[in-house]
Amino acid sequence: MSQSPILCVENLKKHFVLKHSNALTGREPVKLHAVDDVSLSIHPGEALGLVGESGCGKSTLSRLLCRLVDATSGKLFVDGRDISAMSAAAFSKSPLRSDIQMVFQDPTESLNPRFSIFDLIADPLRQLKRPKNRAEVQARVEAAARSVNLPLELLSRFPHQLSGGQKARVGIARAMVVEPRLLVLDEPTSALDVSVQATVLQLLDKIRHEQGVALLFVSHDLNVVRLLCSRIVVMYLGQVVESGATDPLFHHPAHPYTRALLSAIPTLREGARRERIKLDGDPQSPINPSGTRCRLYGRCPAQQALCNRVEPELRTLPDGRQVRCHFADAPAPPETAPAIDPEITPAPLL
Ligand SMILES: Nc1ncnc2c1ncn2[C@@H]1O[C@H](COP(=O)(O)OP(=O)(O)O)[C@@H](O)[C@H]1O
Ligand SMILES: [Mg+2]
Structure with a gap:
């Protein structure tokens, strides 16, 4: 890709200190390695998927990327500018803040019930963009509502008067109102019914195509990620274990953990057999x-x-993907290749 990345992180770590060291007793600190040496980049207009089981560090990494929490170590570049030394508090006041917006997992929990939908969408605008007057706020809030197909008559209502799907749209509109270049979406559809999930995914795909916003889409559901993303990063216990273009990764996963994740996806074709x-x-x-x-x-x-003796490093295979396994070059066991039934192609979103 020729354009420089919007966001690039190098060797990012977040270790939560559960118990500090004690010089008197000689106790070592107890640290939980939530994110351990993650490097990745996201280019303009790209949809990148981040997958892995619960607890592997997806939400912590998302918060680090949005600078909502400070990293233990590592570098973070926004549009080529090194912001690693900037504290989360300083970044929240920087003009770069509006370039990266986060959409949270549960819209019901993340929307303040005492605010009208209008004020909920206007809030980030007022904080980050300093609009000139009320007319500008009105115009931008309405434009954001339209961009997520939210009927304007809902703007005067309150969160409890909206359906789950409508609240999810409000969450996306709140992020879109400051015209970001990257949306970080932490399991944005996991609290929604399956049919509502599909319309929200279509909406995100439309936003990406029409407005050129890049997406980092976090999910434990590989099928969802496959539909939306052209590149995938797989995490396990705080580390990236595999990353690469979606199709090759789905058809020939190189890491045993990716193979296991993919084998758990149900197959629809009658008679199709895939070993779990x-x-x-x-x-x-x-x-x-x-x-x-x-x-x-x-x-x-x-x-x-x-x-059991040597922790594998992340290395690049001849096809360009990255994998953290000593034996990733070895041919996959016959029952796991290909991992995805090639006859099942995902339906286009639009
Ligand atoms: N504030 C915190 N303090 C201590 N441990 C945390 C904190 N936040 C998350 N963790 C731990 O970090 C790991 C990664 O959590 P999380 O990022 O929420 O994973 P995921 O989103 O993939 O489920 C988990 O073991 C979790 O218990
Ligand atoms: Mg999470």
Whole structure:
């Protein structure tokens, strides 16, 4: 891609300190490695999917990318400008703040019930863009409502008077009103019924096409990500384990964890058979991880002795994808290749 990324992070870490070190007792600090050495970039107009099971660090990474929390270490560039040294509080006052907007998981929880829909959408505008007068606020709020297909008569209502799908649209309108270049969406449809989910996904695809806004779409649902995103990042226990273009990743997943995730997607075609790969065993703890073994060790169907001694690094395969596995070059076991029935192609969103 020729354009420079809107957002680029290098070696980003977020370690939550659960217990501080104690010099008297000699106790080491107890740290939960929620995000551990993540690097990624998002280009203008691109839809990037971030997937992984609950607790792998998706929400923490989303908040780090929006500078809602401070990183433990690592670099963060917005439009090529290094903002790593800027505190979350300073960034919230910077003009770059409106370039990246977050849409939260549960619209019911994230919308203040005492505000009208108009004021909820106007709020980020008033805070970040300093509009000249009331007429400008009115025009921008209405434009944002139209961009998410929210009927203007709903603007005078309150959150409890709206359906789940309408509240999800309000959440997106609140982000769109400041004309961002990147929307970070943390499981934006997980609280919605399946039919409503589909219309919200169509809406996001439309916004991306018509307004050129890039999307970072966070989900534990691979089918949703496949429909919307051209590139996918798979996380496991705070780390990126695989990332690459959607189609090759779905047809020939290189990492055993990606293979297991994909094998869990139900297939619709009659007679189609796909072996479900179960990850037996307990996941390792994200607290003070060993650093000398693979984080999937103990659950991985392809593990070998080396995996218990040396933590694999993220490396680039000849097809350009990145994978964190010592044995990713080895051919996939026959029952897992291809992981996706090639006859099931996702329906276009529009
Ligand atoms: N404020 C916090 N303090 C301590 N641990 C946290 C905090 N927020 C998240 N975590 C832990 O960080 C890990 C990643 O959580 P999260 O980012 O919410 O994952 P996901 O969104 O993928 O479910 C989990 O183990 C979670 O318990
Ligand atoms: Mg989450």
